[in-house]
Amino acid sequence: MSILINKETKLIVQGITGRDGAFHAGKMKAYGTHVVGGVSPGKGGQHIDGVPIFNTVKEAREATDANASVIFVPAPFAADAILEASFAGIELVIAITEGVPQQDMIRVMPFIKQNGTKLIGPNCPGLITPGECLIGILPGNIFLQGNIGLMSRSGTLTYEVVNLLTENGLGQTTCVGIGGDPVAGLYYQDLLQMFEDDPKTDAVVLIGEIGGDAEEQAAKFIKEKMTKPVVAFIAGQTAPPGKRMGHAGAIISSGSGTAEEKIKAFGDAGVPVAKEPSQIPGLIKSKLGL
Amino acid sequence: MKIHEYQARDLFRAYGIPVPDGAVCHTVDEVRALVPDDNQLRVIKAQVHAGGRGKAGGVKLARSKADAIENASKILGMDIKGYTVEKVLVANAVDISKEFYVGLINDRNTKSVTLMASAEGGVEIEEVAKVSPEKIIKLSINPVAGLMDWQAREIAFKLFTDIKHVRAATDILKKLYKLYIETDSTLAEINPLVITEQGEVMAIDGKMNFDDNALFRQDDILAMREVTEDEQKEIDANEKGLSYIKLDGSIGCMVNGAGLAMATMDMIKLYGGEPANFLDIGGSSNPQKVIDAMNILLGDTNVKAVMINIFGGITRCDDVARGLIIALEQIKTDIPIVVRLSGTNAKEGLEMLKATGLPTVSTMSEAAQKAIELSK
Numbered sequence: 001m002s003i004l005i006n007k008e009t010k011l012i013v014q015g016i017t018g019r020d021g022a023f024h025a026g027k028m029k030a031y032g033t034h035v036v037g038g039v040s041p042g043k044g045g046q047h048i049d050g051v052p053i054f055n056t057v058k059e060a061r062e063a064t065d066a067n068a069s070v071i072f073v074p075a076p077f078a079a080d081a082i083l084e085a086s087f088a089g090i091e092l093v094i095a096i097t098e099g100v101p102q103q104d105m106i107r108v109m110p111f112i113k114q115n116g117t118k119l120i121g122p123n124c125p126g127l128i129t130p131g132e133c134l135i136g137i138l139p140g141n142i143f144l145q146g147n148i149g150l151m152s153r154s155g156t157l158t159y160e161v162v163n164l165l166t167e168n169g170l171g172q173t174t175c176v177g178i179g180g181d182p183v184a185g186l187y188y189q190d191l192l193q194m195f196e197d198d199p200k201t202d203a204v205v206l207i208g209e210i211g212g213d214a215e216e217q218a219a220k221f222i223k224e225k226m227t228k229p230v231v232a233f234i235a236g237q238t239a240p241p242g243k244r245m246g247h248a249g250a251i252i253s254s255g256s257g258t259a260e261e262k263i264k265a266f267g268d269a270g271v272p273v274a275k276e277p278s279q280i281p282g283l284i285k286s287k288l289g290l
Numbered sequence: 291m292k293i294h295e296y297q298a299r300d301l302f303r304a305y306g307i308p309v310p311d312g313a314v315c316h317t318v319d320e321v322r323a324l325v326p327d328d329n330q331l332r333v334i335k336a337q338v339h340a341g342g343r344g345k346a347g348g349v350k351l352a353r354s355k356a357d358a359i360e361n362a363s364k365i366l367g368m369d370i371k372g373y374t375v376e377k378v379l380v381a382n383a384v385d386i387s388k389e390f391y392v393g394l395i396n397d398r399n400t401k402s403v404t405l406m407a408s409a410e411g412g413v414e415i416e417e418v419a420k421v422s423p424e425k426i427i428k429l430s431i432n433p434v435a436g437l438m439d440w441q442a443r444e445i446a447f448k449l450f451t452d453i454k455h456v457r458a459a460t461d462i463l464k465k466l467y468k469l470y471i472e473t474d475s476t477l478a479e480i481n482p483l484v485i486t487e488q489g490e491v492m493a494i495d496g497k498m499n500f501d502d503n504a505l506f507r508q509d510d511i512l513a514m515r516e517v518t519e520d521e522q523k524e525i526d527a528n529e530k531g532l533s534y535i536k537l538d539g540s541i542g543c544m545v546n547g548a549g550l551a552m553a554t555m556d557m558i559k560l561y562g563g564e565p566a567n568f569l570d571i572g573g574s575s576n577p578q579k580v581i582d583a584m585n586i587l588l589g590d591t592n593v594k595a596v597m598i599n600i601f602g603g604i605t606r607c608d609d610v611a612r613g614l615i616i617a618l619e620q621i622k623t624d625i626p627i628v629v630r631l632s633g634t635n636a637k638e639g640l641e642m643l644k645a646t647g648l649p650t651v652s653t654m655s656e657a658a659q660k661a662i663e664l665s666k
Contacts, residue, residue, distance in 0.1 A: 075503065101504035102396050103474055107433045109401045139603035139634055154549020159603045159633060160654070180548065182398045182476075209549060212398045236552035238559040239568070276557055278655060 001200035002129035002174045003149065003191070004092060004118070005068065009133045012037040012066040012090075014057065014073055014081045016048055020096075021072035024137050025051060028070075031134040036064035057088040068092040070126065070135050078122055079104035086117040094135050095121035095185075105183040112185070119185025125155040125177035136177070146171015148284060149195035151188060152207035153180050153214070157235055161207055161277050168281035173201045180209065188218035196226055203229045203284055206271075210236035211257050219265035229287035232266050233274045234259045291500045294337040296379045297514050298478075298496035305469040307462050307480075308492045312381025321362040324380055327355045331383040334361045339518075340371040348375060351383060373518070384492060389482035390449050391415045391426075392463060394470045396477075396501075400430040403470065405437065405463070407445050411482035437467040450485075458491035459483070473511050474504030523586070530582045531572055539564025540594040541661050542587035542625075544580075546571050546605050554599045557654055563662035566593045577613030584617045588625060595665035596627040597657050600639075607631040607639030615646060626664035630657035 011028070015021040016038025026049055029035045037052050037060040044055035054060035057069065069085040071078055071093065078097040085093045086108075093112075100122045112119050120127060126136010130143035142159055144166040152158040158177055165172065176191055178184060188206060195201045204226075208215040215234065222230050237259035263273045272287075274280045284290075293301075296314040303309055314337065315321045325332065336348030343349060348370050352358035358380060368375045389411035397404035407427045410418045418425055427448055431437050439460070446459040462483065470478045477499040484494050505512045517525060527534035533548065537555075541563045545551035548570045555565040567590065571579050587596055600610050610631065618627075629650045631639045640650050649664075651657045 076506065099503045101474055101507075102476060102501045103433075103471065103504065106396065106402055110432065110434060137603075142603070142633065152549070154547060154552075156545075156547025156601045156603060157549030157553050160550055160553070160601045163601070163633060183396060183401050207549070209552065214398065217399065233553075235549045235556065237556045238565065239552055239555065276560060276655060277553060278653065 001198050002132065003194040003198050003201070004127060004174060004176070005129050005133040005135060007032075007132040009068050009135075010034050010036045010064060010066045011068045011070060011133075011135060012039060012057065012060045012064065013051075014039045014069055014071045014085065016040055016051065016053060016072070017043055018072055018074075020137075022048060024072065024096075025049065027137075027140070028134050031140040032131075033133045033135060036066050057084045057090065061088045061090060066090065068094070068135060071095040071097055071122075073097060075099040075101070079108050082108050082119060082122075083111055086112045086115045089115075090117065092118045093120070093185075094124070094126050095119065095179075096124060096126060096136055097121070098123045100181065102181070102183050105181065109183070120176065121179040121181070121185060123181045123184075124179030125158065127174060127176040128172075129174045130172055138175070138177070142166055143175065144171035146173065147200060147202040148172045149191075149198065149201040149204040150175040150207070151191045151204070152177050153209045154207060154235060157207060157277070161205065161233065161280055164277060164281050165205070165284070168285070170281055170284055173198060182212065188214055189221040192218060192221055192226060192230070196228055201228065203231070203288055205280060205284065206230055206232045208232060208234045208262060210234065210239055210259050210262070213257060215262040216265040219262075219269040219271060222271055223269035229284075230269075230271045231274065231280055231283045231287060232271050233277060233280060234262050291502055291505065291511070291515055292339050293498055293500070293511075293514050294339070294377075294516070295335065295495060295497065296337055296377070298498045299379070299493070301469055301473070301498065302480075302493050302496055305465045307465050307469075308490065309496075310382045310384050310492060310494065312379055314377050314379050315362065316377045318359055318363045318366065321378070321380060322355075322359055325352075325355045325358045329354070332358055333381055333383045334358060334365055335379045335381070336365050336368060336370060336375040337377045337379055338370050338373040338375055340373050343370050346370045384484065384494065385487035386482070386494070387485045387487050389484050391479070391481045392466065392483050393477070393479040393481065394466060394475070397430065402430045402433060403467075405429040405431060405445065405467070407449055409449050411484070415481055431467070436471070437464060439464070442467075450491075452489075454489065455485055455491055462491060462493070473498075474501045474508050475499065476501050527569075527582075527586060531576075531579055532583055532586070533568070533570040533572070534586055535568040536590065537565055537567050538592065539566045540592055540665050542566045542569075542590060542593040542596040543599065544569050544571060544583045544587060544596065545599045546601065546610075550599065550601060554597065554654065554658070557658040558597065558662065561655070561658045561662055563658065563665065566590055577609070577616045580610060580613030581617040581620060584614075584621055588621060588623050593625060595661045596625055597661035598627065598629045599654055599657055600631050600633075602631065602633030602636055602639075606635045607633060608635040608642060611639035611642040615642065618646060626661070628657050628661045628664065630654060
């Protein structure tokens with residue numbers, strides 16, 4: 001088992017004829033992901049690397065029965081691409097695109113809710129169920145099948161941690177990069193619930209960052225709802241202040257956002273916080289009694 | 291992107307939100323030319339991107355033309371938290387009967403624009419939020435419907451009792467929301483919004499931030515951007531595909547990925563060092579980026595050692611090594627450089643670097659410890 005994606009997942013790539021879209025479509029196929037189609041308006045009927053291209057997501061879905069879509073289209077058009085996938089009935093949408101305007105994402109939210117679409121990102125590296133399915137730009141070779149769930153707001157830091165887990169024989173059920181944007185799709189709580197419900201996942205690693213209060217919300221959720229052990233790491237403990245959004249930023253999260261507050265929230269929820277990434281495997285092992 | 295108070299006032303005025311008369315001045319001569327010889331009470335306010343300017347002496351009242359000139363000359367050139375005051379806002383002072391707070395922000399939790407309002411306006415709004423959060427009214431706005439008249443009115447009724455004030459405030463809230471959406475703002479505050487002794491509802495001070503990701507479609511906002519020297523370095527780095535923030539420590543660091551870059555800074559601090567910067571070279575292993583990054587790091591005279599921390603995913607470590615070798619041929623330096631390469635093609639990369647004689651390590655913690663040791 002795993003969460004969100006597995007070997008049955010059928011993926012289409014929106015923006016498949018772009019440089020990044022084409023490159024990563026090839027990488028995902030090579031990993032074993034079922035890349036069943038691509039979308040590029042005006043290029044319908046063509047093929048790229050054996051993958052059929054369609055003009056619209058609706059056509060692609062009807063022809064291929066795809067249930068997931070990954071978005072590589074440029075930032076000004078990314079929100080529209082998410083909406084197109086959502087209205088075509090795609091269940092899981094992963095937006096890799098970086099630099100999407102916040103207002104665009106805010107306008108997307110009520111529609112994906114109404115359509116029941118699960119969104120990951122934007123500005124995220126994607127997700128992977130090792131050995132079964134890779135969606136996004138993650139380096140497949142560092143992952144190992146196993147029983148640890150992982151979620152992160154960051155990209156390369158995730159790889160760093162995954163590499164440490166794999167080197168220590170701790171394989172993963174599913175690893176999800178939720179992205180670093182302020183207005184994004186699935187958050188920690190949504191994924192924590194999925195890992196809690198996944199029989200194959202025995203423990204969860206949460207990699208957070210300073211800013212916002214997603215980690216505090218996650219800590220609250222863990223305290224109230226999780227039975228499985230969670231280990232955390234917070235990047236940016238020494239980052240300079242000044243990224244704060246005026247008075248209103250402090251108000252909306254009741255003054256939270258600093259590493260100290262996040263570490264304290266995790267401590268209150270019984271979640272050990274690693275001082276540096278290399279401590280994570282040891283913390284997991286002790287939680288699992290290994 | 292941030293703007294100054296006087297620029298926020300200009301935007302307010304353009305959208306029909308009442309503000310006291312006033313103008314921005316860059317020199318004492320401009321103040322002399324602007325202010326007539328009358329009995330109008332005025333306020334001279336430093337325009338800097340730093341909070342707490344009032345406490346720092348950057349806001350002064352002027353009872354006459356001579357007073358205005360004298361106070362402006364005191365404030366212009368003043369240093370507030372490392373920022374030199376280059377302009378002042380000279381505005382008519384108003385007789386305030388009561389102060390309120392209204393603000394709009396993109397709220398991560400509700401994934402919507404949230405309107406906040408409080409009858410406890412003034413500078414201590416953060417204190418109000420901490421001590422008595424119930425005194426802050428919050429409303430999550432549906433992006434499709436926008437801020438509806440009845441919603442704005444309902445909030446206005448919670449702040450004001452006189453129907454004239456309610457109507458004026460409803461109008462201001464609607465206009466502020468329109469401004470917020472049309473300019474891709476991420477924060478718009480009026481603090482304080484006041485009732486004057488004459489019964490007028492007015493914005494006395496304002497603050498606006500904008501979404502950097504949306505500046506491509508906001509030419510008018512982009513034209514308002516003013517950058518400090520440090521910010522200019524960050525913008526230059528950005529144009530080269532690098533994300534750079536200068537800090538005060540002595541260990542320069544070059545990392546791929548923002549999260550890993552922050553974790554690297556934390557690691558340096560954990561082992562007793564101080565990072566000189568945040569520098570994310572992003573996902574590509576283009577040698578030019580490595581060269582540009584090295585130039586930035588070595589251009590900082592505080593830097594006593596450099597730590598390069600690369601985790602190869604899509605980025606290949608051998609490409610980074612190649613870039614580094616080219617960079618070091620171009621830049622001659624005595625500053626010690628520690629290289630940590632891990633992940634995709636790390637072995638090949640480390641092999642290539644052997645000839646350079648640079649110390650290479652395989653973990654982040656070793657790299658941090660080594661860099662700190664060599665910086666001494």
